Amino acid sequence: MKSDKISEAVVRRLPVYLRFLNDLNRREIATVSSQELGQRLDLNPAQIRKDLAYFGDFGRKGIGYDVPYLIEKIRHILKLDQPINVALVGAGNLGHALSNYNAYLKDTMKITAVFDSYQPKVGTKINTLTVQPMDELANTVREQGIRIGIITVPDQEAQNVADILIESGIEAILNFAPVILKTPSEVRVHAADFTTDLQSLAYYLHEGKEEEVDGQ
Amino acid sequence: MKSDKISEAVVRRLPVYLRFLNDLNRREIATVSSQELGQRLDLNPAQIRKDLAYFGDFGRKGIGYDVPYLIEKIRHILKLDQPINVALVGAGNLGHALSNYNAYLKDTMKITAVFDSYQPKVGTKINTLTVQPMDELANTVREQGIRIGIITVPDQEAQNVADILIESGIEAILNFAPVILKTPSEVRVHAADFTTDLQSLAYYLHEGKEEEVDGQ
DNA sequence: TAGATTGTTAATCGATTAACAATC
DNA sequence: TAGATTGTTAATCGATTAACAATC
Numbered sequence: 001m002k003s004d005k006i007s008e009a010v011v012r013r014l015p016v017y018l019r020f021l022n023d024l025n026r027r028e029i030a031t032v033s034s035q036e037l038g039q040r041l042d043l044n045p046a047q048i049r050k051d052l053a054y055f056g057d058f059g060r061k062g063i064g065y066d067v068p069y070l071i072e073k074i075r076h077i078l079k080l081d082q083p084i085n086v087a088l089v090g091a092g093n094l095g096h097a098l099s100n101y102n103a104y105l106k107d108t109m110k111i112t113a114v115f116d117s118y119q120p121k122v123g124t125k126i127n128t129l130t131v132q133p134m135d136e137l138a139n140t141v142r143e144q145g146i147r148i149g150i151i152t153v154p155d156q157e158a159q160n161v162a163d164i165l166i167e168s169g170i171e172a173i174l175n176f177a178p179v180i181l182k183t184p185s186e187v188r189v190h191a192a193d194f195t196t197d198l199q200s201l202a203y204y205l206h207e208g209k210e211e212e213v214d215g216q
Numbered sequence: 217m218k219s220d221k222i223s224e225a226v227v228r229r230l231p232v233y234l235r236f237l238n239d240l241n242r243r244e245i246a247t248v249s250s251q252e253l254g255q256r257l258d259l260n261p262a263q264i265r266k267d268l269a270y271f272g273d274f275g276r277k278g279i280g281y282d283v284p285y286l287i288e289k290i291r292h293i294l295k296l297d298q299p300i301n302v303a304l305v306g307a308g309n310l311g312h313a314l315s316n317y318n319a320y321l322k323d324t325m326k327i328t329a330v331f332d333s334y335q336p337k338v339g340t341k342i343n344t345l346t347v348q349p350m351d352e353l354a355n356t357v358r359e360q361g362i363r364i365g366i367i368t369v370p371d372q373e374a375q376n377v378a379d380i381l382i383e384s385g386i387e388a389i390l391n392f393a394p395v396i397l398k399t400p401s402e403v404r405v406h407a408a409d410f411t412t413d414l415q416s417l418a419y420y421l422h423e424g425k426e427e428e429v430d431g432q
Numbered sequence: 433t434a435g436a437t438t439g440t441t442a443a444t445c446g447a448t449t450a451a452c453a454a455t456c
Numbered sequence: 457t458a459g460a461t462t463g464t465t466a467a468t469c470g471a472t473t474a475a476c477a478a479t480c
């Protein structure tokens with residue numbers, strides 16, 4: 001196959017494939033089949049083959065997929081084969097925690113700037129980065145070619161920060177604040193709010209004190 | 217309607233509804249229609265009505281939904297109308313950040329214990345909680361009736377921590393480590409790994425240096 | 433009564449899975 | 457050649473949306 005419009009579900013699985021492939025690569029395993037991948041990632045092998053086939057013929061019949069080659073291909077599809085700079089807005093505890101993940105992101109994606117509107121925080125160090133005031137955001141985004149913004153500010157400030165990021169020309173946002181952001185459709189937004197995650201988990205708890213109609 | 221088996225997509229929307237309803241309630245807005253909800257949450261009104269109808273007839277034709285009543289109902293569906301204690305494993309930066317969200321979780325869900333395997337960290341305070349050693353986990357989980365575990369340890373330790381949590385009788389896990397956990401099917405696991413989130417975002421960046429076949 | 437909005441059925445759309453010819 | 461595994465089509469399954477009678 002080749003292109004068509006790719007669904008978000010497919011795109012979200014690619015980083016998961018990549019992560020496991022990197023793991024195989026570290027262990028110097030040269031080849032992997034869709035069946036092995038499916039087993040480890042808890043996915044249907046046909047789904048994995050189909051996902052990959054959207055982007056090209058990466059496998060070899062009878063053999064499977066060459067690990068380093070597939071890594072290269074997925075990195076290219078995800079645009080991780082070019083430097084992607086990321087700005088972090090909100091230098092609180094969560095922002096601080098995320099800034100430590102630069103090592104994890106390795107590849108070419110990197111948090112290169114941190115901003116906060118709280119005056120006393122400006123100028124302090126967060127790992128190797130110095131917290132900048134919000135009014136430097138637009139300039140820094142332009143200078144460093146920053147393309148993705150991470151929002152880790154309190155919920156009341158999140159929309160305002162999103163507006164500023166978009167105004168500065170950012171292309172995508174990862175939003176940790178528990179609000180739905182209003183954004184133009186060209187700007188991709190992913191919600192990363194752990195409180196809704198946790199609340200939806202509660203649904204799956206076995207029945208507690210309250211009696212309920214249906215078990216699971 | 218009433219019951220049937222509810223899809224995960226539906227369950228994941230419920231906390232989003234709840235969050236917005238709480239907001240309306242704070243602003244003392246007494247009634248809301250599926251259309252208004254849909255507008256604010258970027259969802260189809262029919263989908264919202266259908267989601268809610270799985271659990272009961274909560275609305276009034278011609279009127280809409282009573283905000284406090286619907287809040288009560290959704291809280292009940294999500295089991296947030298009973299105390300749910302949560303354990304946090306991993307007292308690093310991320311764990312520290314999450315422990316601040318107790319206020320956000322308000323309701324009845326609460327992080328009540330923090331564990332870490334790193335000896336020097338044991339005994340230190342994280343907000344109001346004292347970091348406990350891993351070998352106290354099973355006991356504390358039992359004593360406090362903890363039902364959900366949050367994993368914020370490095371990826372190599374995550375599976376081991378998951379095993380310990382499950383062994384102690386935990387019912388659900390929110391996993392921040394970038395690995396796929398092997399768990400029995402009765403234990404619900406949600407992945408909250410922000411690195412895969414960020415990598416999938418990169419896919420949606422406008423074309424960069426590399427030429428590409430299809431724009432967006 | 434006229435207007436609004438639900439709950440629900442039917443239609444549509446999209447995603448997952450099964451099956452298999454091609455081929456290494 | 458026999459066994460393995462891909463890429464892809466067709467079948468299935470599930471989720472979203474449209475439409476509308478019921479009714480406030």
